[in-house]
Amino acid sequence: MTMSATQAEACPIVQVIDRVAGKWSVSILIAATRAPVRYTELEREVPGISRRMLTLTLRNLERDGLLTRKVYPTVPPKVEYSATDGARELYAHLVGLTEWAQRHQPDIIAARAAYDQAQLADAETGA
Numbered sequence: 153m154t155m156s157a158t159q160a161e162a163c164p165i166v167q168v169i170d171r172v173a174g175k176w177s178v179s180i181l182i183a184a185t186r187a188p189v190r191y192t193e194l195e196r197e198v199p200g201i202s203r204r205m206l207t208l209t210l211r212n213l214e215r216d217g218l219l220t221r222k223v224y225p226t227v228p229p230k231v232e233y234s235a236t237d238g239a240r241e242l243y244a245h246l247v248g249l250t251e252w253a254q255r256h257q258p259d260i261i262a263a264r265a266a267y268d269q270a271q272l273a274d275a276e277t278g279a
Contacts (some may be wrong), residue, residue: 171213172218172242176205184235185243190233218235
């Protein structure tokens with residue numbers, strides 16, 4: 153099966169969006185954009201994330217060039233994660249998306265309630 157030109161063009165875009173919009177990535181990027189952050193600080197700042205998922209997400213964001221990892225030669229080793237220029241640019245867009253979501257949250261809640269009610273009415277009438 154071959155990929156269409158549109159699919160081939162969209163594939164890298166989808167991969168990037170999936171990575172930066174992931175459940176944990178947004179919180180990590182926001183924290184790292186404010187200031188360099190240590191692993192344990194991220195554990196506290198990102199509620200519900202497991203150590204394994206934090207480690208995987210940090211590695212993926214570093215691999216994608218959105219975070220840098222600096223290891224200090226201390227005992228025990230001190231590791232800090234910092235946002236790159238690309239992540240700082242992305243931060244502005246994440247803030248815009250967050251603001252949009254906050255502005256439109258009441259509309260989305262109302263639309264969901266209307267949709268759910270219509271689905272319930274259809275189920276009751278057999279439509």
